[in-house]
Amino acid sequence: MKSSAMGTALLVVAVLVAGFDATTAARHWDTATNTVRHLHTDGGDGGLPWECCDFVVRDPNFRPGLWQCKDVVNKCSPNCRECTASPAGNGYVCLDWIVSLLEPPVCTPRPWDCCDQAVCTRVYIPICHCADMVASCPTNCKQCELVQADPPRYRCLDSFFGYPGPKCTAPWIMNLTNNER
Structure with missing residues (x-):
């Protein structure tokens, strides 16, 4: 009986997290130092700073998800607001952050679709x-x-x-x- 109540409570928490409005969460982020974008845009803010990313970083303290792509590219997308030279000196990195419940798609396909271990x-x-x-x-x-x-x-x-x-x-x-x- 206790496990079904715990399962129901976890389901309620999952629904609340899934229904969390990312625009409200973005207001709490310091946008003066980091640009925050929404992963699924309606075209109102100029599009995504990147379409896919192999080296994605997530801010562990931000929910639902705040992502930054650390891929080094020859030139940044025109939608990137903060493009800087790579520390290695061989290209550029877009420092924009995006808000999304899901991890951004990878450019290079993994040998597996998902992995628990x-x-x-x-x-x-x-x-x-x-x-x-x-x-x-x-x-x-x-x-x-x-x-x-x-x-x-x-x-x-x-x-x-x-x-x-x-x-x-x-x-x-x-x-x-x-x-x-």
Whole structure:
């Protein structure tokens, strides 16, 4: 009985977070030093500062989500309001922040669609592997290995230069064995 009440409470919290108005949250951000954009715009503010990002950074203290792209490009998008030279000196970085519930899309596709058990190096741009055991590897996985025979479970052995991406399950309903996927 207690677990169903807890599940209901978590569902209510999830609905409240999903319904949170990003425009209200953006007003609390110091826009004098950082430009805040909405990921899904209606064209009223000139568009997105980037269409996709391989090295995305999230502000951990801001909810629903405040994202910045650290990709080094040859030239910034015309929609970027704060474009600076890369610290490495080989291009430019757009320092605009966007507000979104979801992580911005990546430019380079990951070898997996989602990953609950990511293993990454601790460098500026990490190299990640996904340790999830799944019923079948995604089509974009090049190295798929059988790791369990009965029932058959596979693991993608590919590595990805960048962050592992979204989790497959929400944290409050995560199955640690991943046998259902």
